[in-house]
Amino acid sequence: PVNFIYGNLSHARDYTSDLLDLVQTYEQYTPQPHPQILAKIDEIDLDFLKEDLPKILSSMRVGTERIRQIVLSLRNFSRLDEAEMKPVDIHEGIDSTLLILQNRLKAKPDHPGICVIKNYGNLPLVECYAGQLNQVLMNLLANAIDAVESAMSQSTPDALKIHPPCIQITTTQSDREQIQIAIADNGIGMSDAVQARLFNPFFTTKPVGKGTGLGLSISYQAIVERHRGSLTCWSKLGKGTEFTITIPIHQTPNRQPSEREKAR
Template structure:
């Protein structure tokens, strides 16, 4: 939150000055147009400089540059706001929280990882948000759970693409993979707990957040150790094995909820997060 505040101050200064700067430049460009209308045959030196800087292109492109700068500054402001909302470090007590706002802030931070790259299609995001009441929880901690699970889902989808390439003996990342299903992540929210049949139980005192992907899935041996501290299937240096273990502590111990996973090889993975609506004091 402190870092976000330090970033936000200079960005606000830049963003606030872009509008008057655009107005000043618009006035100067209009003045330039008047000069061209009233003095169509300038001195040779002016004409040479006009051609050197390509004045017609400059007049057309400068407003576009300013507009893109304003969009970029606004984007930074949105990310900073999401970081502040995501961390919520100033909220040490349990209080009513909008779960959908926490999910959306997390997705905004991860937005760049959903975008396509050469040889890798964009990850499709499917949001199936049901009507939820505000939930009494530690907002920053629950957002961290969303971040850990969504990051793992993206990692799994990216790794699946790499494994398919290695299996086909392809080294170039620019080559498309034929017959490869488009990757997706689905987030579904609903009131109620999940019964043994996999359907909502009708218990109105709980909310369930389900995060699924169509990645490679995992065998039972991996699933059994998924929440063990320091357990990871990622290469050395690419994972600590603590993300899901910490998530389990947050959901189960801090909030009195449930966190589990359903997965099988070739069948994708789905995480279930259940939290009591009216809070739990650990």
């Protein structure tokens, strides 16, 4: 449906430019228009209209282009069509997750934007459940954003200039069999007590309505049980946090699902 708008916009642009051309020609060959026409020109503020209409059309074009991209990345992100294990481009998953979160990353009236540094290594395609992996990336990135936002709310504008809020995403192929994705933030960090309970279902330090405490426990299951990888955390209160996902590049073929997985 976005394509109806997108596709027709270029025609709309051509037609309006033709019509404006026609008006121009009329003006040229009719130096003394009828008073009623003059009144009409005045009423609709023709000069302004001529200038504004093409601008409106082009911003509509930019808007639909953006909608197209978001729809594409949502489709890419959810991979609803792919319940199967498949070789996927991990960087594509990270990028579409970031695109979905872009609204939370950009500058707001009360704080600067959050910078995202990508250190993408040379990764092979990785066999995994793309939809699930993207969900994990979403959980970890959303937590990182929450953490830097909390740190920003406790900081001053000057301090923010020296230590801008940042999220760093590093991917590496650690050996022949596995890859790693590290997501680091310079947010509020965690105490040892919080770190000890991090992966427990329903454990949250966020206010009611904001946190469910399920993100990390679901992520842990997805990585450790479904992909037979690992999810580890390093954190220091007031410094920041780093989560590292390690997953095998190839999953063992014909693995029997565990009883727990079957039950799902």
